[in-house]
Structure formats: structure tokens, C-alpha cells
Amino acid sequence: MTKQDTFTHDPVTFDIIQNGIQAVADEMFVAQVKTSMSAIIYEVLDLSTSILDAKGEIAASGAGIPAFIGVLDKAIHGILQKFPLDDIRPGDLFATNDPYYGGVSHLNDMVLASPVFSEGRLVAWVANIAHWNDVGGMVPGSMSSDATEIFQEGVRIPAVKLFDRGEENKAVFDILYVNTRLPDYLRGDLWAGIAGLRIGERRVLEIIEKYGTDIFEAAIADFMDFGETRARAALKTLPEGTYSFEEEQDSGQIHKVEITISKDEFLVDLTDNPAQAGSSNSSREGTEIAVQLAFKSFTDPDAPGNGGFFRPLTVKTTPGTIFHVQEPGALGYYSEVEIRLFDMLLRALAHHFPGVVPAGNFASICGTVVGGPHPDTGRHYTIVEPQVGGWGAWQGNDGPSGQFSGFHGETFNCPAEVAEARYGLTVDQVALNPELGGEGQWRGGKGIDVHYRVRADNNFLSVGYTRSRIPPWGVNGGRDGSCNYVEVLRTDGSSERHAFATNVEVNTDDVIRVVTGNGGGFGDPAKRSAEDLARDIRDEYLTPERAREVYGHQG
Structure with missing residues (x-):
């Protein structure tokens, strides 16, 4: 009997592999943090790392920004749309920051991704994303509220190979270095990202070497199915129906959402929303991320946030709107569109499901x-x-x-x-x-x-x-x-x-x-306890005079 036969569909082995790839994603994260040049990466941790299956579905993620984790599967999908499988080889390393080519967010956020091969076939991807302080464009920092098209926001890297079968594509590196006001920082942050991918690929291959290619792939597929099972179980506990909500924004615009919950699907309809304008727009994929975060927070926060968990989720948008920008729309402040959507979805759910949010x-x-x-x-x-x-x-x-x-x-x-x-x-x-x-x-x-x-x-x-x-x-x-x-x-x-x-x-x-x-x-503020008010005053959140003014007593 072979080692592979012994471990086939063994849940303990699957669990070890699933926890192993999570550890790999965390190690990738630490490696990139420790070697980056910019404080927004090594102090703020404005980055994320993931291990993905061969189709680009998230299997495990490191720490960092939740909204970044959801970028990486969509970035791999963009790469796979552009490159046929026979043009993806061991030693390749891809880069994209362009939301119209799998970059998802804005040009400051660079995605790096490498395929992992075993026994001659693509079995996984390792990927990361980090915010770079300057990638050119009309203003330092590359984010302008005055931008009206993406050409004004910096250099566009449309899912290209930085390394082709292990050979450095020097032309792309030169383009990156010359299109920034901070070339030393960009160079350091870029190579930190490359280092993170290399250690991730090495660790994934170590797991595969130990358990075998087929068992590794089966464990990933099992983990995806587990995520889907948890999501569908959570859906069955929710009352079915259609729930609408609208919210005024600072600009005076009205954002609208309609949520339809059934036993098999969580549908978020954003089709009736303002037209794209300026640099406050989101890509269709970015909108999906904001919805995914709200969906997971509401249904099962403790479940694995892998690709399987989001299978019951459907998002509808209208091209040419702020939630589905079309080229050459600008996306410098995409984050404010997506966070407003995330916030609105939570508020909508709080409105219809009191006590949850x-x-x-x-x-x-x-x-x-x-x-x-x-x-x-x-x-x-x-x-x-x-x-x-x-x-x-x-x-x-x-x-x-x-x-x-x-x-x-x-x-x-x-x-x-x-x-x-x-x-x-x-x-x-x-x-x-x-x-x-x-x-x-x-x-x-x-x-x-x-x-x-x-x-x-x-x-x-x-x-x-x-x-x-x-x-x-x-x-x-x-x-x-x-x-x-x-x-x-x-x-x-x-x-x-x-x-x-x-x-x-x-x-x-x-x-x-x-x-x-x-x-x-x-x-009701009048019901705040004297003990809590006394603590507020002691901690200098509140003066005694303000306590009397707002709460009606001193505490």
C-alpha cells in the first residue's frame, strides 16, 4: 500500500494540510513585513498574503487587511483570463496593479503572484498585495480626488510577467523604478514581496513532498467544501425575504441596496446606484469584496473565509456606476466607495435584524x-x-x-x-x-x-x-x-x-x-450608570461639566 493510499480522505491528514497552508500564508506575511522599506507596510501592515488553489480560489490567508484578502483570488482570475495555461510555467512571477487587469483596487496596490507546480501540473498559487507609497501619476502619493481617468493615477501594470521561467524581465523592473518619486522605497517593497512569494512556494512544496500532490489537492478541495457547508448552514437560520435600504452620503447622493435571502442564496442587488465619476469609484471585483466582508460578518464570522464560503453569494451591479466602474474611470479613492458599501450593508442588516450589528x-x-x-x-x-x-x-x-x-x-x-x-x-x-x-x-x-x-x-x-x-x-x-x-x-x-x-x-x-x-x-444617555460616568471622567473622556450637560448628572 502506498503512502497516498494510506492517507486518502483521512480527515486528520486533511486538517494538518489545511492548517499547514495557513501557517505558510502567515510566514509569507511576516517575511514581507520584515523586509519591506515603507512604514505603511512594516508598521501599518497595509498588505495581505494568500495561498490559492490552481483555479485561483482562496484556500488560506495571512493577517492584514480583510479587503485585500479578497483581491488576490480575483487577481489570479485576471491572470488566468490573460494567459493560457500552457503559457504559465514554473519560475513565473506575475505582477498587476491595474483594476482593469485583475488589480481590483487602485494603482498603489501591487499584486504579486507565482504558480506552484508539482508533478508537472499547476496545483496552487501564492500571492500577496501591498500598498506602495508612490507609483507616479499627477500627484505625489498617486491618489488625487481631482483625477477623472486612470491614466492620471500612475503607472499601469496589466498582469505581466516579472519573471519568465525564473528569468528576470528587466524592462518591467525599469518601468516600475522610473515611474515613481520614491524609487528606493519601491525597489525595497517590490523585492520584499518577491521574497514572500519565494518562501511561500518553498513551504507549499514541502507540504506536497510530505503528503503527495493528490492528497494536497484533495485537502484543499475538502476545505473549500467545508467553507460552503458552513455558509449554507448559516443561510438556513435566516428568515427568507427581500430587504431594501438606502442611505444618503456626504455628497448628497443616495446609495441603494436590495438584499434577497433564500435557503440557497444571499443576493445583493446594487444595480440602482449613481453613475461613476471622479476618482471615487470601485471595480466590480472590489464591490464583491465589500459584499463578501459584510456577508461573512453577518452569517458566520468564525467560518474559514475561503473560496467555498462565498459560493452562495451573488452580487448584481450595473456597469458604469460607482460600484462597477468602466475603463478609463479613475479609482484612486476606491476604498471610500467600498467602505461606504460595507457600512451600508451592515446598517441595512441592523435595520432589518435588530440586535445583530x-x-x-x-x-x-x-x-x-x-x-x-x-x-x-x-x-x-x-x-x-x-x-x-x-x-x-x-x-x-x-x-x-x-x-x-x-x-x-x-x-x-x-x-x-x-x-x-x-x-x-x-x-x-x-x-x-x-x-x-x-x-x-x-x-x-x-x-x-x-x-x-x-x-x-x-x-x-x-x-x-x-x-x-x-x-x-x-x-x-x-x-x-x-x-x-x-x-x-x-x-x-x-x-x-x-x-x-x-x-x-x-x-x-x-x-x-x-x-x-x-x-x-x-x-438613552440618561441611563448611563454613575460608575461608567465616573470612569469616563477619570479617563478624561469627559469633564464633570460635560457630564452634567449631556447626561444630566455628574456620576
């Missing part, structure tokens, strides 16, 4: 780009930061403070010490947001109030914040939270407030004040 959260990436000549070296720098904010309260619990949105996931803010050491800024203040908003029997979590002082002239600021006009919603009598915005405090005493802005000039000793929203409250 907390009050609203600050729900924005709050992308903040600052750069210019470094005051010490004169060399160009660019800092790209997402921001943390307040989450909504729910019955029995205050909302968490200073967290990334659920869309942005397992990531971190850049420490003040790193920002000051690596970039031309001084961090004057890192504090929680003292503004009113989110009061309730259980209060919303606090956003942040961070001050960056500029140290040189001719610097720039670009931002893309939503929930800047309409705050996170309160529940059961809890007050709405507060809004996200950036305020520039000038040395002459003047100030201006921004939500979306590109290349705002900032000079020596101007202060960039980043303010993110407090989450919505839950329950």
Missing part, C-alpha cells in the same frame, strides 16, 4: 498623504497613513476607541516615533477626540485628534475622508457619533477644513490636525 462607527479609511522636501536632507518624502477612529456601542458595551474600521482589519497606526524619524514632520499631539458625539447608556468609542507639524516649506497634503458630514448612527436612543475631517492650522491664525482635497500646500509650522469620528451610542 452595533451602532455606527467612523467607517472611513481616512487616507492621509503628506509629503515634500525632507527638512533635514532635502530628499522627497511621502507619508501615506490610514487613520483609526471610534466604533459604535452595543447593548452592554461601550464602543472601542482608536481602532481601524472592520474593512481595514488587522492593521496598526504608524507610531509617532517612526513618523518623526522617517518623515519630515513633528507629531505635536496624539489624543482621543474630545468632541461630543456617541453619548448613550453605552457610549461610542472615541476617534483621534492628532497634530502633525510641518517642518519645511512647499509640502503638500492630500486627503480622502468620508463620514465627514453624516455621522455614525446611534441606536435605541443613543446619540449619533461625530464626523471625520482634517483641519489645517496656519501660522497666521487662519484655518481650513477638508474632507477630500489634493495637493493642499502646507509650509513650515503649519499644523495638520487629523480628527476622526466618535462611534454612535447605544441606549
Whole structure:
């Protein structure tokens, strides 16, 4: 009897392999973090890694941004559409950042992917994605709210081979290096991504060597089926029906969704939505990711988020709308479209299924780009930061403070010490947001109030914040939270407030004040306990005077 016969359909062996590929995805993640040049990767962890099956379905994922995990299967699908199977060989390594060629998000996010071969056949893929600080385009940082087409946003890499059968395609590397204002950082981040893929391929082949190709493939297929089983079991617990919802956005536009739940399908219809415009658009694939995240959060958060889990999910869109941009539409601020959709879906489900979802959260990436000549070296720098904010309260619990949105996931803010050491800024203040908003029997979590002082002239600021006009919603009598915005405090005493802005000039000793929203409250503020109010005052979330004003007693 062969080793393969012994282990065929052995659930213990399958479980070992399934956990093994998860460990591989995590090791890929750590390798890329440890070797990257840019703080947005090695501090913020703005990246993701995955092991995928031969067809490009996600089998296992590393840590990082949930919205990135869902990119990688769609990127492999794009590669497979462009390259016939007989043109994909051992030693190949593909790159794509173009949303119209499998890149999914925007040009700053580079996907790298390698096929894994065993016994002469394609059996898996290893892939990663990371945000690069600058890939050219009309503005430093490559994200402009003024862009109207993708040609203005940077260099487009349309699913091409960086390595062909192990041989470096130097022309593509040269194109990448010359189309950035930060060539050293791009080079370092690129090779960190390549290193992550190489270690991932090596580890997958070690698993295959131990258990055999057929058993490896069977274990992956079994894991996909398990994901589907969990999703369908969760669907059967939900009441069938059609649930509609619409929500006004900061721009005044109305976003609409219709959700139809049956025992076999979870259908999300987004066909009736505004036309694409500017740089706030999402690819069709990006829209699917936002829906996938909401679907999993609502149905079975603990199930494996592999390709099988999403088989019962169907998404409908209309080409030419913000949720299904058509070429050459711009996508620089795609993230704000997708996070607004993710947030709206959760709110729609909260509306129709009370008690399942907390009050609203600050729900924005709050992308903040600052750069210019470094005051010490004169060399160009660019800092790209997402921001943390307040989450909504729910019955029995205050909302968490200073967290990334659920869309942005397992990531971190850049420490003040790193920002000051690596970039031309001084961090004057890192504090929680003292503004009113989110009061309730259980209060919303606090956003942040961070001050960056500029140290040189001719610097720039670009931002893309939503929930800047309409705050996170309160529940059961809890007050709405507060809004996200950036305020520039000038040395002459003047100030201006921004939500979306590109290349705002900032000079020596101007202060960039980043303010993110407090989450919505839950329950009547008058019912907040004296003990909780006393803790709020002690922790400086609240002054005694504000407690009397808002809650009616001091605590």
C-alpha cells in the first residue's frame, strides 16, 4: 500500500494540510513585513498574503487587511483570463496593479503572484498585495480626488510577467523604478514581496513532498467544501425575504441596496446606484469584496473565509456606476466607495435584524498623504497613513476607541516615533477626540485628534475622508457619533477644513490636525450608570461639566 493510499480522505491528514497552508500564508506575511522599506507596510501592515488553489480560489490567508484578502483570488482570475495555461510555467512571477487587469483596487496596490507546480501540473498559487507609497501619476502619493481617468493615477501594470521561467524581465523592473518619486522605497517593497512569494512556494512544496500532490489537492478541495457547508448552514437560520435600504452620503447622493435571502442564496442587488465619476469609484471585483466582508460578518464570522464560503453569494451591479466602474474611470479613492458599501450593508442588516450589528462607527479609511522636501536632507518624502477612529456601542458595551474600521482589519497606526524619524514632520499631539458625539447608556468609542507639524516649506497634503458630514448612527436612543475631517492650522491664525482635497500646500509650522469620528451610542444617555460616568471622567473622556450637560448628572 502506498503512502497516498494510506492517507486518502483521512480527515486528520486533511486538517494538518489545511492548517499547514495557513501557517505558510502567515510566514509569507511576516517575511514581507520584515523586509519591506515603507512604514505603511512594516508598521501599518497595509498588505495581505494568500495561498490559492490552481483555479485561483482562496484556500488560506495571512493577517492584514480583510479587503485585500479578497483581491488576490480575483487577481489570479485576471491572470488566468490573460494567459493560457500552457503559457504559465514554473519560475513565473506575475505582477498587476491595474483594476482593469485583475488589480481590483487602485494603482498603489501591487499584486504579486507565482504558480506552484508539482508533478508537472499547476496545483496552487501564492500571492500577496501591498500598498506602495508612490507609483507616479499627477500627484505625489498617486491618489488625487481631482483625477477623472486612470491614466492620471500612475503607472499601469496589466498582469505581466516579472519573471519568465525564473528569468528576470528587466524592462518591467525599469518601468516600475522610473515611474515613481520614491524609487528606493519601491525597489525595497517590490523585492520584499518577491521574497514572500519565494518562501511561500518553498513551504507549499514541502507540504506536497510530505503528503503527495493528490492528497494536497484533495485537502484543499475538502476545505473549500467545508467553507460552503458552513455558509449554507448559516443561510438556513435566516428568515427568507427581500430587504431594501438606502442611505444618503456626504455628497448628497443616495446609495441603494436590495438584499434577497433564500435557503440557497444571499443576493445583493446594487444595480440602482449613481453613475461613476471622479476618482471615487470601485471595480466590480472590489464591490464583491465589500459584499463578501459584510456577508461573512453577518452569517458566520468564525467560518474559514475561503473560496467555498462565498459560493452562495451573488452580487448584481450595473456597469458604469460607482460600484462597477468602466475603463478609463479613475479609482484612486476606491476604498471610500467600498467602505461606504460595507457600512451600508451592515446598517441595512441592523435595520432589518435588530440586535445583530452595533451602532455606527467612523467607517472611513481616512487616507492621509503628506509629503515634500525632507527638512533635514532635502530628499522627497511621502507619508501615506490610514487613520483609526471610534466604533459604535452595543447593548452592554461601550464602543472601542482608536481602532481601524472592520474593512481595514488587522492593521496598526504608524507610531509617532517612526513618523518623526522617517518623515519630515513633528507629531505635536496624539489624543482621543474630545468632541461630543456617541453619548448613550453605552457610549461610542472615541476617534483621534492628532497634530502633525510641518517642518519645511512647499509640502503638500492630500486627503480622502468620508463620514465627514453624516455621522455614525446611534441606536435605541443613543446619540449619533461625530464626523471625520482634517483641519489645517496656519501660522497666521487662519484655518481650513477638508474632507477630500489634493495637493493642499502646507509650509513650515503649519499644523495638520487629523480628527476622526466618535462611534454612535447605544441606549438613552440618561441611563448611563454613575460608575461608567465616573470612569469616563477619570479617563478624561469627559469633564464633570460635560457630564452634567449631556447626561444630566455628574456620576
